[in-house]
Every structure is written in C-alpha cells, then in structure tokens.
Amino acid sequence: MASNRPVFSAVSSSARQLLLLLRCISFAKKAQVRISPEGLRFSTEEGSVMEAFVFLDKALFSSYTYNAPLPPSSQDDPPDPPTFEISLTSLLETLNIFSLSDPNASKRPGDYDNFTAHRLNRHLGINAFSNHTLGMTGVCTFSYDGEGSPLSIHMSESGVTTTCDLTTYEADSAEEIPFSRDSLAVKTIMRSTYLLDAVTELSSMSPAHLTMVASPTSRAGADLSLSAAGALGSAIVDFTTHTSSETPVLETFYCPNKTSASFKFGLFKHAQRAMAVATKVSLRMDEEGVLSLQFLVEVGAGSGGGGGEGCAFVDFRIVPLVEGEGELDGAGAEDTDSD
Structure with a gap:
C-alpha cells in the first residue's frame, strides 16, 4: 500500500x-x-x-x-534502507x-591557508564546530x-x-575496499595535526608515493616512519612512543612485527581537510597493507538537539601499491621533470 x-x-x-x-x-x-x-x-x-x-x-x-x-505487499520482506x-x-x-563569513570558502581543497586557519583556531580553543566559527x-x-x-x-x-x-x-553496487580489523599489522593513535604536519613536510619534495614503515616498540629508533622521495629531494618523518613529554606523540602503538607499505602520495593529500579539522586520528594497517585512517572531529555544544559535547568520524581506506609500482611511478615522474 x-x-x-x-x-x-x-x-x-x-x-x-x-x-x-x-x-x-x-x-x-x-x-x-x-x-x-x-x-x-x-x-x-x-x-x-x-x-x-x-x-x-x-x-x-x-x-x-x-x-x-513499505514493501510492495504484506508478504514481501521490508526493502533495504x-x-x-x-x-x-x-x-x-x-x-x-x-x-558569507568564511573567507576561505572559495579556495580549493588543497590550499594550505585553510589548514593553517583551522590549526590556529584550535590553538585558541576554537574547534571547527564551535559557535565562534559557525558563521x-x-x-x-x-x-x-x-x-x-x-x-x-x-x-x-x-x-x-x-x-x-x-x-x-x-547507486553503483561496487563493493567496499576490504579491511581486516581482526588481522592488524599496525595500530596507533596520535593527534591529527602531527599527521598533517608530516604530510605537508613530505609534500615539499613533490613525491609520487609515500612509504610507511612500522617496527615493534624498542628503546632506540622510531616506531613509525613516513618517507617520500621526489624530484626535489627526499625526507623522512619519525614518530615514537619514547619521549620526555607526559603526552607522547603516539598515544597508543601496536606492531608485533616490522612491516612496510607504499601508497600514492596524492591519496594522502585528499585527506588533508580531515587532518586539519580533526582532533585525533586512528591509523591502522591490516596484514594485506590496506590503510585505514579514522579521524575524530569534535562537535561543540549546540550541534544537535541535546546541547552537549559530541564527536563525528571521517574514515579513509587506502590500497597499497603493489611491489615495484612505486618505483615505476617515481621513475616516470623523474623522467617527466627532466624533459
């Protein structure tokens, strides 16, 4: 009916x-x-x-x-949402x-001014959803x-x-990228600004891909490293749980065995908006190398009907490059620059 x-x-x-x-x-x-x-x-x-x-x-x-x-008839099963x-x-x-009060509304998603403004606001105690920025x-x-x-x-x-x-x-019936939560090779939580700073630093090399290396926690060396190389040079950013600060860079870290994977760098740039507005990020990689980035975005008072504090999540899944694919991409980019 x-x-x-x-x-x-x-x-x-x-x-x-x-x-x-x-x-x-x-x-x-x-x-x-x-x-x-x-x-x-x-x-x-x-x-x-x-x-x-x-x-x-x-x-x-x-x-x-x-x-x-409603189903077509009372004898049919309820349709899917x-x-x-x-x-x-x-x-x-x-x-x-x-x-109209947002001066950055017309900027492209890749413009760094947007990210700088969000980070400055957060240092001032203004989150992306507070009444100060609603506009x-x-x-x-x-x-x-x-x-x-x-x-x-x-x-x-x-x-x-x-x-x-x-x-x-x-809607297309394409399947989601599979991610095995029960077979994790790496799991860590950090402030989202740390990941944003790392990606921004590496992007100055104009790289084609990014390599992630994680090692079991030890007294020496980095627990998690992000590296990239391009026409303008190479760089590496290290993260560790060992620090004199009461709030370590990596708040939690799990890595039973050394593991590494490479990804197209442009895919990380797609996630920069989320890195900028989020408070924390949960970074996980399964044994197949699929990367999951889950960003926690704080929602200020008055966001819904309850008037309390809350949060929202933005999730990304990224498929790793197959062995040798990153080297070919890098070589191709280098040849293009030389021409």
Missing part, C-alpha cells in the same frame, strides 16, 4: 557543521548516500584505490525522522550559500520522499530562503 509519508526528513540548526564534515571527502564530484534510522552515511571513492566515509549521526540534527519504505548517488559538488554549494545560524531542512525522488534541501536565515532539489541517481 502506498504512503504519502516522506522516507526521511531532518532539520539542522546549522548547516555549517554539516558542510565542514562533508568537505573532508570532497575529492570526488559524486557521493553515495545511505539513509538509515541512525543517520546519513556519505561515501566517495577514487577508482578502486581509495574510499572515504562520513556518518552524520541523527544526534547532529535537531530533529530526525526515518520512515522505512535507501541508497543513491548525488552530486556532492552541488550539495556543498547549497550548504555554503549562507557561509551562520539558519535552519536547514532535508527531505527525501522515496526511490526516484530528489533529495530536497530547504534553507532559511533572517527571512532569506532557498530550496534546492538534488537529483538522485541509482
């Missing part, structure tokens, strides 16, 4: 918060959206070598309503309409009526309103 109820509707008191989270995965033009009773899940990918996920928990919204799609694709570029432009307090309403319907966004602030209907497309 048909129903006139929308499958999903939600209201946010600040689209700015959602915008900052979704920008973390904006390296792709389209995003896959999955609506569930718990919240919205957005995912993007680059080929089959990188995936990124953002989960917007229903607690981030002042109201959240999910009505499960709605999944579709939308233009992520259009969604970000819509959420950014009232962000807008308008009401943003989302709704989705069902399969084939657009994702509708209605925004209102100070008497100014705008409505945008984003066309939804059938």
Whole structure:
C-alpha cells in the first residue's frame, strides 16, 4: 500500500557543521548516500584505490525522522534502507550559500591557508564546530520522499530562503575496499595535526608515493616512519612512543612485527581537510597493507538537539601499491621533470 509519508526528513540548526564534515571527502564530484534510522552515511571513492566515509549521526540534527519504505505487499520482506548517488559538488554549494563569513570558502581543497586557519583556531580553543566559527545560524531542512525522488534541501536565515532539489541517481553496487580489523599489522593513535604536519613536510619534495614503515616498540629508533622521495629531494618523518613529554606523540602503538607499505602520495593529500579539522586520528594497517585512517572531529555544544559535547568520524581506506609500482611511478615522474 502506498504512503504519502516522506522516507526521511531532518532539520539542522546549522548547516555549517554539516558542510565542514562533508568537505573532508570532497575529492570526488559524486557521493553515495545511505539513509538509515541512525543517520546519513556519505561515501566517495577514487577508482578502486581509495574510499572515504562520513556518518552524520541523527544526534547532529535537531530533529530526525526515518520512515522505512513499505514493501510492495504484506508478504514481501521490508526493502533495504535507501541508497543513491548525488552530486556532492552541488550539495556543498547549497550548504555554503549562507557561509558569507568564511573567507576561505572559495579556495580549493588543497590550499594550505585553510589548514593553517583551522590549526590556529584550535590553538585558541576554537574547534571547527564551535559557535565562534559557525558563521551562520539558519535552519536547514532535508527531505527525501522515496526511490526516484530528489533529495530536497530547504534553507532559511533572517527571512532569506532557498530550496534546492538534488537529483538522485541509482547507486553503483561496487563493493567496499576490504579491511581486516581482526588481522592488524599496525595500530596507533596520535593527534591529527602531527599527521598533517608530516604530510605537508613530505609534500615539499613533490613525491609520487609515500612509504610507511612500522617496527615493534624498542628503546632506540622510531616506531613509525613516513618517507617520500621526489624530484626535489627526499625526507623522512619519525614518530615514537619514547619521549620526555607526559603526552607522547603516539598515544597508543601496536606492531608485533616490522612491516612496510607504499601508497600514492596524492591519496594522502585528499585527506588533508580531515587532518586539519580533526582532533585525533586512528591509523591502522591490516596484514594485506590496506590503510585505514579514522579521524575524530569534535562537535561543540549546540550541534544537535541535546546541547552537549559530541564527536563525528571521517574514515579513509587506502590500497597499497603493489611491489615495484612505486618505483615505476617515481621513475616516470623523474623522467617527466627532466624533459
């Protein structure tokens, strides 16, 4: 039996918060959206070598309503939660309409000024979701009526309103990059700014790939090293649990055996926005070399309906280069420079 109820509707008191989270995965033009009773899940990918996920928990919204799609008949099983694709570029432009106070809104994701501003704000005690940086307090309403319907966004602030209907497309059935949480070769937690600083330092070499080496904890040497080489030279950044400070660089570290893997450097640059706005990052690599970066982003008071402190997570999975692929990429880049 048909129903006139929308499958999903939600209201946010600040689209700015959602915008900052979704920008973390904006390296792709389209995003896959999955609506569930718990919240919205957005995912993007680059080929089959990188995936990124953002989960917007229903607690981030002042109201959240999910009505499960009805089966064709009472004898059929309930359908799966709605999944579709939308233009992520259009969604970000819509959420950014009232962000006139953000001078960096028009900058490309790779611009370092954005990251510097976020880091300075954090040192001043202002996180990405605090009231000091919201820049807008308008009401943003989302709704989705069902399969084939657009994702509708209605925004209102100070008497100014705008409505945008984003066309939804059938989602691809591609499988996620497999990651074995039960067979980890490396696991560590550190401040996200440390990883951002390392990637920024290595990027000055114009490298084609990044190599990660982890060793069992010892009294001497680094526990985790990131290295890169390019046309402008080579560099290595070491992380260790051994420090005179009460807060070690690596807050936790697990590595039973020495292991290493190489990745395309450009994929790490895709994650720089997440590195900039996050507080901490959990870095894990399974025995197949697949890398998982899970960023914790603090959500300030007033983000949802409860008025308390919370957090959101942005996840990246990166596939390693096969043996010899990194050397070939580096050689190719070197030849291009010499020409």
